[in-house]
Amino acid sequence: MKKKNKTFRLALLGMFSAIIVLQTTIPLLGLIPIGPLSLTVIQVTVIIAAIVLGPRDGAIIGGVWGIITFVRAYTFPTSPIAPIIFTNPLISVLPRILIGIVAGYIYHKALKSKMNDTGAMSIAGVAGSLTNTVLVLGLIYLFYSKPYANYMEMDVSLLLPALLGIVGTNGVTEAILSGILVPIIAKPLLKAQK
Template structure:
């Protein structure tokens, strides 16, 4: 009887977390809150609840939150349509990649925990270094644009603050939570790239030429155009994902230990 109650409680916990994170993902997807300006592009954070659910509760929870995320992508494409909305009516574009986010995030987390601290530290150092270089390069570009009055002061300030926040979170997360933050950071990166590559990859396979034409690109350069979109969106989203997921997951794990 005790085991049965324990199992029921465990299942209820998972269902509750799926509901809460799914609701957060839906709110992010249906409102402007789900988009953060990072340099010249907007980074979506709608996939972040999926990654958090996978790291904290496993691949099943992550996958289920991903399903909810995908369903609301379809709903948003119907209720707030754009020229490219029809591609998201297809579950292979809107749902499948979002389910995979939870799976890849979780197994990245587990694999790195087993790989050992030294290898994980090297990998995460390279990732963080790449992020800082990207942000500094973007800041320099924006500084030049500000000098020629092409962008506003708030955009320049935001880019500068993002560099500072990235450095601080990277330092404190490693300093205080060495053995946990490394796996979390890289899981966030992998989960984010799964979303970007998965969605754009399916669009390339199923709607490539049509998608490029609708976005005003050259239909003879489908691969290069979609790759450009992936880089422009994927890097900022990975940066924002690393910052938010690391902060939330480590904060929750620290609270659980008390």
Template sequence: MEKNLVTSSSLNTRKLVVAGMLSAISIFLGLTGLGFIAIPPVKATIMHIPVIIGAIIEGPIVGAIIGLCFGLFSIYQAFTTPTPTSFIFWNPIIAILPRVLIGVVSYYIYAGMSKAVKKHINLAGIFATATVSFMLFIALKVFLPIQVDGILTAIVFILLSVVVIKFKHTNKEKVLSIGTASILGTLTNTALVLGLVYLIYADRFAKAINVSPEIAGKFIAGIGITNGIPEALISALVTIPVVIAILKIKKK
């Protein structure tokens, strides 16, 4: 009994240390500007990546705590370095709720994908591929001046599916699970923040950026595409190797 209490205490301490460390990294990225990567014509943020990493390696509560710190920092930044649209993040519902849910969604997507991959690795791979193919389809239509139709999307999807199914790697299961969790966790933040902006501040936001209120919805959706897709892809590329390395260390 005493041994179990000691083990439980050490686990709780470790979770708190991980939450504090990753929260500090997220805030550091924001304060230094390193949390933003220029991908013309947009800037993609990586400040949410510590939330996803913490959620996957230590569970949804740790992920939610890191997300809470990320959200609180957003409020602090909105007040201390205001811009014409800073009023958005003065609202805790927009600043905090989506960031907390990044961790929760990322963990449960990872856990669900891990189970699915073990039982039906090819089907899980196809699901992950469908997600990436859809994102690439949207990205091509937005970022490149070319015509992208359903046939091209289907070809890309089939080719990526074959690559994923034939892909041989000792960590294939983890790559699929972590990658899918990273992408959907990132899109959770993007969709919730922008969705709440539209529901609560559509007219005020339109005035702040000097666009007609009638097109505010389309403008917000455009931001979601141009920011959300690069952020989701960068998130997967960064999170996969980091989490795999941490999980290997934890096993030792």
């Protein structure tokens, strides 16, 4: 029975990794353009992996996303600023790993036994999504506000308001989307796992 569980776990890790690869390479699978916003939904896959498989495997799937982001910043950047920002693994990899850890621990350790599954999954989804947003934008501000601006002789007085604007628009919308999608997708996967 143990071997069957290991095989099932590896199959799910492979499936989630493949989904991450598809979401990062095929347009409109990982980013949904809505008016002026471009919402990232890749974190939903990481959060679902953390709920279905646990925080450790959620961190692995988040790491897959982070490594792809890091490599793409060098080889096929998704934006003009990607080679500047996402070549730093503390910004491209670490927040993605922490999505799985935070969402997994919130669901499995903090909420699963205290409330219904849908509510616990929604809260874990919102927390995982906000982990990504806050860490990526916070680390961008921390690492690039002064040194990069001094190097480029730029005025960065508007950087913090711009980053807070992104948190208020994309970040909040992505968190709400995660809170809605995660239970819808994760509940059937948990039932299939049992």
